[in-house]
Amino acid sequence: MSDSPSKQGGARRRITVLGAGAWGSAVAIALAQRHDVLLWGRNGAVMAEMAAARDNLAYLPGCPFPPALAVGADFAAALAHASGPGALLVAACPVAGLRPLLEQLKGRAIPNIVWLCKGFEYDTGLLPHQIVQQVLGGAVPGGALSGPSFAQEVARGLPCALTIASDSAALREDVVAAVHGGNIRVYASTDLVGVEVGGAVKNVLAIATGVADGLGLGLNARAALITRGLAEITRLGSTLGGQVETFMGLTGMGDLILTCTGDLSRNRRVGLGLAQGKPLATIVGELGHVAEGVPCAKAVRELARKLGVDMPITNAVAGVLFDGDLPQAMVARLLARDPRDEMAAGAAK
Numbered sequence: 001m002s003d004s005p006s007k008q009g010g011a012r013r014r015i016t017v018l019g020a021g022a023w024g025s026a027v028a029i030a031l032a033q034r035h036d037v038l039l040w041g042r043n044g045a046v047m048a049e050m051a052a053a054r055d056n057l058a059y060l061p062g063c064p065f066p067p068a069l070a071v072g073a074d075f076a077a078a079l080a081h082a083s084g085p086g087a088l089l090v091a092a093c094p095v096a097g098l099r100p101l102l103e104q105l106k107g108r109a110i111p112n113i114v115w116l117c118k119g120f121e122y123d124t125g126l127l128p129h130q131i132v133q134q135v136l137g138g139a140v141p142g143g144a145l146s147g148p149s150f151a152q153e154v155a156r157g158l159p160c161a162l163t164i165a166s167d168s169a170a171l172r173e174d175v176v177a178a179v180h181g182g183n184i185r186v187y188a189s190t191d192l193v194g195v196e197v198g199g200a201v202k203n204v205l206a207i208a209t210g211v212a213d214g215l216g217l218g219l220n221a222r223a224a225l226i227t228r229g230l231a232e233i234t235r236l237g238s239t240l241g242g243q244v245e246t247f248m249g250l251t252g253m254g255d256l257i258l259t260c261t262g263d264l265s266r267n268r269r270v271g272l273g274l275a276q277g278k279p280l281a282t283i284v285g286e287l288g289h290v291a292e293g294v295p296c297a298k299a300v301r302e303l304a305r306k307l308g309v310d311m312p313i314t315n316a317v318a319g320v321l322f323d324g325d326l327p328q329a330m331v332a333r334l335l336a337r338d339p340r341d342e343m344a345a346g347a348a349k
Contacts (some may be wrong), residue, residue, distance in 0.1 A: 013178050016040060016082040017090045018046065018101060020071070022059040022289060023116055024092025026151035029060075032069035032180060033157075039071045040078035041280035044233065046074040059289065063155035079108060087111045088172050090145070094290045095119035098128055102135040112141040112171050114164070118199035119292045120299040125306075127196040127240075141168040143175060144192060146199045148258035150265075154184070161185040162174040163251050165195035187250065194242030198233055201300055201314065202259050203267045203293030205229035208317050209260040210271020211327045226260050232311045236300070239309050267293035274320055275327050297321055312337060 013035045017028040020041030028039040041047045050056055053070070054065040065071070072078065089110050092178055093101050095117045105113070113136065115128050126134070132142045143166025154160055164175040172188040180186035189195055198310045205225065212221045233256065236249045242262040246252055272293050273283035284291060286310055301318040304311040319325035325333075 011086060011177070012036065013037045013086040013088065013348060014038075014081055014084050015088045015090065015178065016078045017092050018078065019092030019097070019116075020050065020056065020059075021092065021094075021191050022056070022151040024090075025056040025060045026063070026118065026155040027090065027092060028069055029063055029065060029155045030157070030182075030184060033178065035068065036081075037069050038078055038081040039069060040075065041071070042075075044073040047071050048153045060151060060155055063152070071108040075104065075177040079105075079110060081202065082111055086178060088174065088178055089113050091115040091117070092224045093117060095121055095128060096290075096295065099131050099135060102132060102345045106135055110140060112143075112168075112174070114143050114145050114171075114175060116145055117292075118146060118196070118203065119296040120200055120303065122295050122299045125194065125299055126304045127200070129196060132220055141171040142166065143168065143171050144195050144199070145175060145179070146195050146255070148254040150258070150262060152264055157183055159183040159185075161187065161250055161254070163189050163195055163249070165189040165192045165251075167192065189246065189251075191246045193240050194237050194246030195251040197237035197240060197242050198247055199255055200292075200296050201233045201236060202229070202252075203291070204297045204300055204314050204317050205232070205256060205293075206259040206265050206267035207274070207291075207293045207297065207321075208330075209269040210265075210268040210273075211317075211320065211330060212271070213268070214272040214275025215327060215331065217331065222260070226256060229260070229313055230256055232313055236307070236309050236311060238303060240308050264293045270294060280321060293317075294321060 015035050015037045017024050017039050017078050020039050028037050031037050089112055091101055091113060098117055098129050117128055121131055143164050145162055145164050147162035149160045164172050166172050176186045176188055209222055209225050212225055230253055233252055237247055259267060266287055270283050297318040300314050316330040320327055321329050
């Protein structure tokens with residue numbers, strides 16, 4: 001892992017962000033402080049409103065766009081913008097939208113692809129980098145930019161640290177050079193699997209923590225859920241080929257702590273709503289944003305069963321979300337599990 005920015009870090013670059021939700025807008029706002037950034041969204045009317053307001057009033061209100069941030073709905077123009085030395089193409093869609101977006105890119109000349117989404121594709125159980133490989137092949141350098149980061153704080157210029165994971169050394173260097181700077185610190189990793197598994201499963205565990213907090217179970221219970229949740233992430237990630245060290249870092253422990261404890265966490269708010277007895281559809285509707293932990297819980301449960309990986313917290317969350325289990329029953333089921341040696345439980349499948 002390296003935290004050294006490239007010597008080209010001061011160079012102004014052309015960056016296109018595909019996806020104008022909260023996180024895509026936040027990344028575009030942050031990068032436009034130092035680069036020429038174009039934020040693309042598919043809805044022409046919505047993008048025209050953003051251009052006029054110089055603000056994403058629907059998903060990230062109160063975070064004005066810098067002068068160097070252009071917005072538009074012309075897909076060809078968005079791709080053309082990502083050209084020149086060090087140019088970057090950033091996919092800022094949910095996991096469910098990644099494959100359709102990549103299909104639009106298929107056959108086009110693009111410099112690279114960096115994705116921000118976290119999760120498993122439900123129908124296939126694939127991680128984002130596997131979806132990219134399926135659709136675009138190996139000719140286009142790609143990588144996952146992930147880490148503990150709330151959109152509102154990044155857009156406001158508050159400090160954060162991220163990790164770029166890629167098999168391509170050149171892409172890692174380009175992303176570090178473009179993104180590292182100001183209040184954003186970027187580390188580099190080759191462990192795509194580990195980074196993506198940590199980013200995906202932590203959303204499921206944040207729902208569990210939200211349920212516990214909503215039921216008033218206290219800080220001790222929260223600490224236990226986070227700690228045992230990290231063991232689940234590590235078990236699944238290691239089985240899939242991820243490196244244990246990755247799960248102790250920003251995209252494992254760091255992202256897990258933030259998402260399980262931060263009031264800005266959408267997935268934690270799903271858990272709080274479940275504890276209040278609200279139907280899932282009502283909770284998601286009130287959020288107005290995608291909560292990736294909901295579809296991810298089902299995908300991870302099925303994958304863990306297939307691989308024989310023990311993930312009791314994930315299974316309990318999926319039971320509440322999809323099987324009609326009550327939140328109180330989820331807690332009771334976890335408490336009723338037989339005692340185990342902690343180190344053996346952390347390593348066991």
